[in-house]
Amino acid sequence: MKPVKAYFSDDKELFSAIRNIFGYYPGNIFLYKLALRHKSASKEESHGLKISNERLEYLGDAILGAIIADYLFKIFPYKDEGFLTQMRSKIVSRSQLNKLSRKLGLHNLIESQSNDSNHYRSINGDAFEAFVGAMYLDKGYEFSKKIIIDHVIKIGYDIDELESTDFNYKSKLIEWSQKNKREIEFRVVGEEGNGFNKQYIIQVFIDLQPYKRGYDYSIKGAEQNAAEKTWKVICIDNA
Numbered sequence: 001m002k003p004v005k006a007y008f009s010d011d012k013e014l015f016s017a018i019r020n021i022f023g024y025y026p027g028n029i030f031l032y033k034l035a036l037r038h039k040s041a042s043k044e045e046s047h048g049l050k051i052s053n054e055r056l057e058y059l060g061d062a063i064l065g066a067i068i069a070d071y072l073f074k075i076f077p078y079k080d081e082g083f084l085t086q087m088r089s090k091i092v093s094r095s096q097l098n099k100l101s102r103k104l105g106l107h108n109l110i111e112s113q114s115n116d117s118n119h120y121r122s123i124n125g126d127a128f129e130a131f132v133g134a135m136y137l138d139k140g141y142e143f144s145k146k147i148i149i150d151h152v153i154k155i156g157y158d159i160d161e162l163e164s165t166d167f168n169y170k171s172k173l174i175e176w177s178q179k180n181k182r183e184i185e186f187r188v189v190g191e192e193g194n195g196f197n198k199q200y201i202i203q204v205f206i207d208l209q210p211y212k213r214g215y216d217y218s219i220k221g222a223e224q225n226a227a228e229k230t231w232k233v234i235c236i237d238n239a
Contacts (some may be wrong), residue, residue, distance in 0.1 A: 014109065021104050022151050027138045031056070035130035036106075038123050040113035053130035060133030063141070064092060067148045075159070090162045091153070094221065097125030100156045106131065122218060169227035173204070176234065183207050186223045204230040 011029050018032060019025050026032050039052040068088050076084060090096065101107045101124035110127045136144045153159075170186070177184040183206070190201040192215070202222040204211040212233060214226025 017105075017109055021106060022135075022147055024139075024143075024147065026134075028134075031134035031138050032131065033111075035060075035134035036109050036111055036127055038110055038112035038127065053127060056130035056133035056137075057126050058133070059136065060129035060131065061092075063136045063144060064129060064132045064148065067145045068092060068153075070145070071149055071153060087159075087162065089168070090165070091157060093168075094122050094125045094218075095224075096157075097128050098122065100152070101125060101128045103156055104128075104152070122221065168224070169231045170223050173227045173231055173234075176231075177206065186226065188219065189213070202226045206230075 011033065014029060014032065015025055034051065035053050035056045037051070037053050039054055065088065068091050069084070072079075072084050072087050076087070106128055107124045110123060112123060132144065132148065135147065139147075174184060176182075185205040185208075187203050187205055188200060189203045192199045192201065199215050199217055200219050200222040201213055201215055202219065202225070203213045204226045212226050212229035214222045214224065214229060216222035216225050
């Protein structure tokens with residue numbers, strides 16, 4: 001049943017959107033509004049602290065990781081720790097969470113300085129993790145676990161496909177270099193933009209020779225971008 005306050009609240013559209021996406025009505029709507037506020041749209045309080053979804057993102061990351069670990073432990077009873085860790089990493093990778101947020105429609109609810117979500121590469125995944133943090137504070141762990149498994153993992157992921165796919169190009173590149181006794185380095189070679197618009201430029205060096213460059217708003221993202229481009233070059237060279 002729809003709570004009475006949802007009918008009369010100024011946030012009734014957000015109440016309905018969350019109900020449509022995740023199958024429940026929020027209790028404390030202000031937690032979810034905060035979860036959907038990107039740091040570029042942070043609001044400064046009277047004591048000078050800027051309020052955004054970053055703290056909730058930190059909490060949601062931990063809660064989501066625990067739920068995913070528990071779920072994988074149960075559906076793969078004969079797999080070792082290494083396999084379970086890799087699968088969890090695939091599910092909670094920033095690229096996968098970005099795609100998941102868009103697939104669910106959560107990206108349409110995010111408040112940011114720019115209307116272009118591509119402007120901030122991790123904004124959608126960050127908001128999803130913050131949402132999980134808000135849900136945990138609002139409804140508790142067991143409720144959050146059920147929602148994540150039933151309305152997110154089982155709907156938003158193909159576990160069999162993830163099992164057979166490797167998204168971590170940096171790891172693949174490092175493994176290749178170790179196997180072939182090559183020296184590899186991911187080097188920050190520059191930055192573009194300022195503030196929230198700043199992107200890092202990472203270049204891959206193999207045996208001190210420069211390969212591809214990657215760009216992203218985080219160093220990890222730029223490393224993956226550069227590693228993916230370099231990996232494709234190596235695959236062509238060794239085909």
